[in-house]
Structure formats: structure tokens, C-alpha cells
Amino acid sequence: MNETRIDSGLRTGRRSFISKGLATASVLSAASVSLADSDKHDNGRLTRGDAAILRFLAAAEILETDLWVQYNELGGVQDSEVPGGTGNPVYTAKLEVLDEDMPQYIHDNTEDEFTHEKFINAYLVSKGAMPVSLEQFRVLQGSTATGSSGKPRLTNLMQLTLDTSWWTRYRSRAHNPDLDPGFVFPQAVPGLNKGQFPAIPRTNADLAPDDHIQAIANTAAFHMPTIEQGGNSLYPSLAQRVSSVEVLRILLSIGPTETAHFQTWHDKAGNAPPLTDPTNGLVFPDLNSPPFGGEDFQTNLIMPEPCPFLSRTLPVCSIIRPTETKGAAVGTLKFLADMGLFIGQSRSFFELMQDLAADADRARRAIGRDD
Numbered sequence: 001m002n003e004t005r006i007d008s009g010l011r012t013g014r015r016s017f018i019s020k021g022l023a024t025a026s027v028l029s030a031a032s033v034s035l036a037d038s039d040k041h042d043n044g045r046l047t048r049g050d051a052a053i054l055r056f057l058a059a060a061e062i063l064e065t066d067l068w069v070q071y072n073e074l075g076g077v078q079d080s081e082v083p084g085g086t087g088n089p090v091y092t093a094k095l096e097v098l099d100e101d102m103p104q105y106i107h108d109n110t111e112d113e114f115t116h117e118k119f120i121n122a123y124l125v126s127k128g129a130m131p132v133s134l135e136q137f138r139v140l141q142g143s144t145a146t147g148s149s150g151k152p153r154l155t156n157l158m159q160l161t162l163d164t165s166w167w168t169r170y171r172s173r174a175h176n177p178d179l180d181p182g183f184v185f186p187q188a189v190p191g192l193n194k195g196q197f198p199a200i201p202r203t204n205a206d207l208a209p210d211d212h213i214q215a216i217a218n219t220a221a222f223h224m225p226t227i228e229q230g231g232n233s234l235y236p237s238l239a240q241r242v243s244s245v246e247v248l249r250i251l252l253s254i255g256p257t258e259t260a261h262f263q264t265w266h267d268k269a270g271n272a273p274p275l276t277d278p279t280n281g282l283v284f285p286d287l288n289s290p291p292f293g294g295e296d297f298q299t300n301l302i303m304p305e306p307c308p309f310l311s312r313t314l315p316v317c318s319i320i321r322p323t324e325t326k327g328a329a330v331g332t333l334k335f336l337a338d339m340g341l342f343i344g345q346s347r348s349f350f351e352l353m354q355d356l357a358a359d360a361d362r363a364r365r366a367i368g369r370d371d
Helices: 008-021 025-029 035-039 046-075 087-100 102-126 209-239 247-271 328-338 346-361
Strands: none
Touching: 035 046, 035 247, 046 087, 046 209, 046 328, 046 346, 087 102, 087 209, 102 247, 209 328, 209 346, 328 346
16 A cells, blocks of 8 residues: 555556446446547547546545445434435434534535535546446445444444544644655544544444443544545645646535535534543543643644745745645555555455556646646
């Protein structure tokens, strides 16, 4: 998962794999234009780079939808807009400790991700480009707790290792990861970065004791913004590489919804009650008290603090960070894998995702595109 270069022989094999596995036959018949032709600028076709960026984003949105569906089945609102599952009253009640509107927010976030994956794939097809399907990798066992649909999953929410340094990164006035790639931002919840923890009840046995199921809800509270801040940075990072103005419009229109999600969940994470999980020792600290506290941890500072941007010779500015475009897609894939989201997935899954990410990172903006 740390590779940024793919051997040409292996890439040839993966190309064959992708052509067979990315989409269903019915969708592929609609996308009859070959990838080799997608370099052309005529007939409204996408450049190869723009198509690669959109395919990686489609895959990312499919994965994101999968994890949000799991949250919605157990702790959201199940209806015709987001069907599946029947809800888990105990887990839902613990989520509502963070905010009484958590079920509605989870529902709406889930619906948003559905629309993103469907729109991007439909747009690819409309331009004669190959869409993305990950259905063959829907093989993971999810929660068996009351409320879960029990259907196979793409992502694993039951063994998460969370990097919560985004909490201090967005509060830092002195450091920007784009300018200070070696700076280590402190973790908001150090324990979450040192083990593997469930963000949903794995079975009904996880519904007690009380502090255990609340710790699971707290883990979800920090996982949700952890995921969304990734998309929050990914869209502007990849937008710098697209050639088509219309594709740029897509990225600049979807990206801000990820930012809206991030700020919503950022706020809710700050409401996670301090506790220690009696089953595994995971500690959720009081972020407003020593040794935490101050501007680096203050829970109501949910808007980005101004920081250095582009150059320290310029005034500080409140921005999304990071937005460095080099290696953005491969970096995002590593970020998702490192959190344990793909524990149990096959080598073929990792190879396909690595290939999609590497293709997106190779995209270069073609000067003069104005379609």
C-alpha cells in the first residue's frame, strides 16, 4: 500500500483485470469508447487523466457509501431514501448522547454519498468512459447486532485505528502539512491510534456494559469526521489536475459537500463524553482539560484556524489543508487502508484500488481545455 510506482508488467495484468471487473456488461455496453481513445478532446470525450480522476473518485465514493450504509442501518433513519436495516435502539441512544439529531445527520450523509457515486459513474458513461463497480469485492462480514441487514460489505468498521491528528491540524496557526510535511500534529484521542476498535456494535454482546457501547459510539463520532476530512482535502487536491472545465465544476461542486459533512461531524465529536472503555481500556479524554485544553484541543473551535498558506511570506489564511496535489490519490488510499477499513479484503481489491489511485495521480492538466 506504500507503493507509488507500479511495475509495467504488473500494470498490464491489472489492466486486464480492470477491463473485466470494473463494471457490469450492461454498463460497459453503454461505455463502448476505449480508454485509448479517451485522450482525444473531440466529441465531448474525457481526457484519459480526467477519466482516471473521476474513476478513482467514483471508487472512493462507493467505499464511503458502503461504510455510511452500515452506520445508517444501526444508528440512522431507515426509509425509502436510504433503505436497509432496522436500527439498533441501544446504539442509536448512545449516538444521541452526542447530538439528538445524529440519526438524521447519518441518514443525510449516507444519501449524499449514494448520489455522489451514482452521479460520477453516470457522468463517465455519458462521456463514453468506463465506470467503476466494486460489487465483486462485497465479501466482508459486517455487524450481526440487532438492526443490521447482515448483507456483505466492502469496508470493515469493527477494527478501526484512527488518526485523529486532524483535530489539532485544523486548530494550528503555525503549521500547514503542505508546508511542513514532517511536522507531527498531536492526536486528539491517542488511544484510537494505538489499537483496533469497533465503531459499530459487532454483535449484541457489544450493547453492554454502558461505557463500552458509549465508547463504540464515541469511536464512530471520531471516525465520521476522520473519513470526511479525507474527502474534504481530496477533491481540491485532484481538481488541480483536471483538464475539462466541466469536470472541474464537478469536483468543485461535490468537494464542498464533503467539507459540510466534516464540519458537522467535527462538532459532534467534540460532544463525546470522557470515559474509559472497561473492556479494552480505550480512553476518551476531556479535550478541554489538562493535559489537553487550549486552542489545540478546545472542542468548540470547529472552524479552520488561519495558518500559513503557499508561502510564509504571505499572511496566514483559513483554508482546507492539506491540498498538495502530488500523490493525493495514493495517499488517500493509504490513509483509508491504515485505519483498518479494508481488513479482510483480497489482494485483488488492493491491486485494483492501487491501480486506480496511481492512474489518478498521473493525470496532468491539459492547458487550454474550456469545454
